[in-house]
Amino acid sequence: MTEQEWTIGRLLSWTAEFFGQKAIDNPRLAAEVLLANALQCQRIDLYTRFEEIVNETVRTAFRGLVKRHSGGEPVAYLVGQREFYSLAFTVNSHVLIPRPETEHLVGETLDRLPAKSTQPLQVCDVGTGSGAIAVCLAKYLPQATITAIDICPEALAVALGNAEKHRVADRIHFCESDLLSQANGVLFDAIVSNPPYISEAEMADVPDSVKKFEPHRALVGAGTDGGQTTRNLIDQALPRLKPGGWLLVETSPMLAATLKSYLEAQSQWKSSGVVKDTAGHPRVLWAQKQL
Ligand SMILES: C[S@@+](CC[C@H](N)C(=O)[O-])C[C@H]1O[C@@H](n2cnc3c(N)ncnc32)[C@H](O)[C@@H]1O
Structure with a gap:
C-alpha cells in the first residue's frame, strides 16, 4: 500500500487497534478526538470523510499526538479541551x-x-x-x-x-x-x-x-x-x-x-x-x- 492510501478511515482503524494493544481506555474515541484535532475539524465530521486521503503534514501532527497519548498524556491536555456539563472547557497542565x-x-x-x-x-x-x-x-x-x-x-x-x-x-x-x-x-x-x-x-x-x-x-x-x-x-x-x-x-x-x-x-x-x-x-x- 502506498503513502497515498492513508485515508481517515484507515488511520482511525490502525490507531484504535494500536491504542487497544496498549490497553488505553476508549481507544477508538481517543483516535477520533486526536485525528479531528490534527485535521482541525469536529469529530463528527470524520464520519462523512472516511475515504479522504490525509496529507503528510496532518499525518505528522497526528503521529506526534498518538505517540504522546500512548506515553500516557491525557487526550484532554493534548487537544487543550474537555467537555463538562455540556460546555467545552479549555484545560492545561x-x-x-x-x-x-x-x-x-x-x-x-x-x-x-x-x-x-x-x-x-x-x-x-x-x-x-x-x-x-x-x-x-x-x-x-x-x-x-x-x-x-x-x-x-x-x-x-x-x-x-x-x-x-x-x-x-x-x-x-x-x-x-x-x-x-x-x-x-x-x-x-x-x-x-x-x-x-x-x-x-x-x-x-x-x-x-x-x-x-x-x-x-x-x-x-x-x-x-x-x-x-x-x-x-x-x-x-x-x-x-x-x-x-x-x-x-x-x-x-x-x-x-x-x-x-x-x-x-x-x-x-x-x-x-x-x-x-x-x-x-x-x-x-x-x-x-x-x-
Ligand atoms: C480536584 S481540583 C478541582 C478543580 C475543579 N474545581 C474541578 O472540579 O475540575 C482541586 C483544585 O483545588 C486547588 N487547591 C488545592 N489546595 C487548595 C487550597 N488550599 N486552597 C485553594 N485551592 C486549592 C487546586 O489548585 C485545584 O485547582
Whole structure:
C-alpha cells in the first residue's frame, strides 16, 4: 500500500487497534478526538470523510499526538479541551481535567438553589481549577455572583479564560486564596468545592496518566487520609455561610462516612448527608447551616 492510501478511515482503524494493544481506555474515541484535532475539524465530521486521503503534514501532527497519548498524556491536555456539563472547557497542565463525577456536585448545587428566583445569590467555588464548577453555576444561575478561589494563580488564569469563553466573567470574582482565608466580607448562600482528597498512600494506585500529568496539588489532600483539606474547608465554611446556607463538597467513597461524622459533630449544621454518584459510590457531601 502506498503513502497515498492513508485515508481517515484507515488511520482511525490502525490507531484504535494500536491504542487497544496498549490497553488505553476508549481507544477508538481517543483516535477520533486526536485525528479531528490534527485535521482541525469536529469529530463528527470524520464520519462523512472516511475515504479522504490525509496529507503528510496532518499525518505528522497526528503521529506526534498518538505517540504522546500512548506515553500516557491525557487526550484532554493534548487537544487543550474537555467537555463538562455540556460546555467545552479549555484545560492545561495547571488544572485538573474536569471529571464526570463532578457533574453531580453541580447538579446537587443547582437542586438546592432557587434558579428562577430574582433574589441575588452569592456562591463560592473553592479550588476552582479550570473554572468548570464556577462557570456552570454562573451559566445556570443568572442571578448569582460567584467567587472562584484557587491557591494556584496559573489555574485562575485558565478559569478566567473559560469564564470569558462562556460569557460569565462579569459575574465571577477570581481570588487567589488558601481555601477561604481571603474570602472575607461576603456571606455565601452556598459554598461548593471539589477539593483535593486523595491521600499520599492512595497515589500509589492512581494511574500513571493521572499521576504524571495532572497537578499534584489538585489531587492530594492534606493529612494521612487526604481528608484534612476538606475538614479545614468545613471549619472555614461555617462562619462564611448565611443562615440556611449550603456546603456541598465532592469527596471519595473512602472518606464520605468519616467526613459526614465530622460534620455531624458540629451543632451549627441543621442537616447533612451524602449523595451517591451514578456508579453507586458516595460522592457529594452536603450540609445546611442552621437557620
Ligand atoms: C480536584 S481540583 C478541582 C478543580 C475543579 N474545581 C474541578 O472540579 O475540575 C482541586 C483544585 O483545588 C486547588 N487547591 C488545592 N489546595 C487548595 C487550597 N488550599 N486552597 C485553594 N485551592 C486549592 C487546586 O489548585 C485545584 O485547582
